[in-house]
Amino acid sequence: MLTGFKSLVRKATSLFASPQAQTYPIVIPRSQHSLSRQDLSPNAVKVLYRLNKAGYDAYLVGGCIRDHIIGAKTKDFDVVTNATPEEVHATFSNSRLIGRRFKLVHVTFGREIIEVSTFRAGSTQDDNESTPQTSLKGKDSARSTHGIVLRDNVYGSIEEDAERRDFTFNALYYNVKDFSIHDFCGGLKDIEDKVIRIIGDPRQRYQEDPVRMLRAIRFAGKLGFEIEASTAAPIKEMAHLLDHIPPARLFEEVLKLLGSGNGIETFALLRKYGLFRYLFPDTDALLQSGWKRDDINPEAFILQGLKNTDDRIQNDKTTAPYFLYAILLWPSVVLRHEEFEAQGMPTTPALHQAANMVLDNQVASTAIPRRFSTPMREIWDMQFRLPKRYGKRAFLLLDHPRFRAGFDFLLIRELSGTQLDGLGDWWEAFQHATESKQRELIKNIDVRTSDKEGPKKRRPRRRRKSNGPTTETNSPSEAASE
Incomplete structure (x- = not known):
C-alpha cells in the first residue's frame, strides 16, 4: 500500500x-x-x-x-x-x-x-484553568476544571x-x-x-481532549496500525475523563468508531483499553459479568451484529445509526425484560419498561436522538411480534415500516446462536412467496401450533343483562340478537 x-x-x-x-x-x-x-x-x-x-x-x-x-x-x-x-x-x-x-x-x-x-496555536494552560485566554486576533480559549479545552480559537x-x-x-x-x-x-x-503516535506529551494531550483516546483506537482499528507505547500507556488510567465529554459528542464518536467498517477490531480495542465502559456502561457490565441465556450469548450477538455492519459498509451498502445502537443495547434489554417478567409483569409491558430503563441509562453516556430511539424500540418490539404469524398478522407485519430492520435483526440473533425454530427461514420464504403460497405457509404454522397446544376451548358467552322481567332461558330470537 x-x-x-x-x-x-x-x-x-x-x-x-x-x-x-x-x-x-x-x-x-x-x-x-x-x-x-x-x-x-x-x-x-x-x-x-x-x-x-x-x-x-x-x-x-x-x-x-x-x-x-x-x-x-x-x-x-x-x-x-x-x-x-x-x-x-x-x-x-x-x-x-x-x-x-x-x-x-x-x-x-x-x-x-x-x-x-x-x-x-496551542493555548497556554495557566494556574486558573477555567480562565479564558485571548490571542492577538481576539479569539479565545478556555478550559474546564478537569483541564479539558472548552474553546480552542487561538x-x-x-x-x-x-x-x-x-x-x-x-x-x-x-x-x-x-x-x-x-x-x-x-x-x-x-x-x-504503521505507528500511531500522538504529538506532544500524551497525558497533556489526552487531558486537553479525552476524545483523542477514542481517535487513537479508531485509527488503530481502521488502519491496522499499532499504537506507539507511550501514546497507549496513559489510556486506561485516563479513560474516566470521557465522563466529562458531552454525551452528544460521544454519540457521534461511537458512530465513527463502530460504524465505519472496522467495528469488530475497534470493539476489541475499546474493551482492551478500558474505554468501552464509558460509552456503554450497562452493556460493558453485562459482558464483564458473563451473563448469558440459552437464547442469547451477549458477546456473540454483538460481534455478529458488528460483522453484519462491517460487511454492509465494505460492500458499499448503507447502515442506520439506530440499528447499530439497537445491537449494542439489546443484551441489556433482554436482561431487564427477564427481570420485569420475573416480577410478574406481562411480556409486552415488561419489554417497554426494559427499553425505557436501558435507554434512560444509556443517554447519560451517549445521547441518542429521538429520531433514532423510536426505531430502536420498534426493532426490539418486532422480535416479539415476528413469531406471531397467525391469521392476518403475517401480512400486517410484512407491511410494517420497520419490518426489514426487524427481520435483519432477527437473522443476526439466529447467526449468533439463538434458536428460533427456523423463524428466519420462514420469513425469508414468506417475503418472496406468491399470495397462495403465503397462505399455505400461515396454514402450516396454524396446524403446527394446534398440534402443540391442542384444540382451543371456546370461551362461554356472557348473557346480556335485560331491563325487563328475568327469565331462566332466552328465546331463539333473543339468542340470535345476542
Whole structure:
C-alpha cells in the first residue's frame, strides 16, 4: 500500500540518525510524490485557489493526504488557512460559520461540504484553568476544571497548527501553489512504520481532549496500525475523563468508531483499553459479568451484529445509526425484560419498561436522538411480534415500516446462536412467496401450533343483562340478537 512512498520516506529521513535528530518540516516536491489534483475533490481545489486569490495561505491537511499515502479511499477534504473564520465566510457566499468550541466554516457545494479551519496555536494552560485566554486576533480559549479545552480559537502559524494536531500522520499539509507536501512532525515515517503516535506529551494531550483516546483506537482499528507505547500507556488510567465529554459528542464518536467498517477490531480495542465502559456502561457490565441465556450469548450477538455492519459498509451498502445502537443495547434489554417478567409483569409491558430503563441509562453516556430511539424500540418490539404469524398478522407485519430492520435483526440473533425454530427461514420464504403460497405457509404454522397446544376451548358467552322481567332461558330470537 505504501509503494512509491517507502522510498520517498527513506530518502527524506536517511540523512538523520533518529527521528529526534530530524529537521522539520520535510518538504516533498511534486516530482517526488504521487498526490495530484486528480486525486482531490474538485471543490476542495476551488476553495484552495479562491483563498489564495484572496491573498491567504491555504492547504489541504490531515486525513486526505494520509489516506492517499496508505492507499485508502478518501471521503473528507479539510482545508486550513491563515484567514480567520469571519474572513473565510466573507470570501464564500456559499458558506456558514459553525461551532463554538472550535469555530470553523463549512463551504457547501451541493451535497459536498468542504470544512475550512484557521491555523490554531496551542493555548497556554495557566494556574486558573477555567480562565479564558485571548490571542492577538481576539479569539479565545478556555478550559474546564478537569483541564479539558472548552474553546480552542487561538489562532497562530502553520507550524503552531501542526504542533497542536493530534497524531503525527495528521500533521501533513498539501500546498496547491507548488503541489508540495509538508511533513511537520514525522508523519511520513510513522506511516511507513504503521505507528500511531500522538504529538506532544500524551497525558497533556489526552487531558486537553479525552476524545483523542477514542481517535487513537479508531485509527488503530481502521488502519491496522499499532499504537506507539507511550501514546497507549496513559489510556486506561485516563479513560474516566470521557465522563466529562458531552454525551452528544460521544454519540457521534461511537458512530465513527463502530460504524465505519472496522467495528469488530475497534470493539476489541475499546474493551482492551478500558474505554468501552464509558460509552456503554450497562452493556460493558453485562459482558464483564458473563451473563448469558440459552437464547442469547451477549458477546456473540454483538460481534455478529458488528460483522453484519462491517460487511454492509465494505460492500458499499448503507447502515442506520439506530440499528447499530439497537445491537449494542439489546443484551441489556433482554436482561431487564427477564427481570420485569420475573416480577410478574406481562411480556409486552415488561419489554417497554426494559427499553425505557436501558435507554434512560444509556443517554447519560451517549445521547441518542429521538429520531433514532423510536426505531430502536420498534426493532426490539418486532422480535416479539415476528413469531406471531397467525391469521392476518403475517401480512400486517410484512407491511410494517420497520419490518426489514426487524427481520435483519432477527437473522443476526439466529447467526449468533439463538434458536428460533427456523423463524428466519420462514420469513425469508414468506417475503418472496406468491399470495397462495403465503397462505399455505400461515396454514402450516396454524396446524403446527394446534398440534402443540391442542384444540382451543371456546370461551362461554356472557348473557346480556335485560331491563325487563328475568327469565331462566332466552328465546331463539333473543339468542340470535345476542
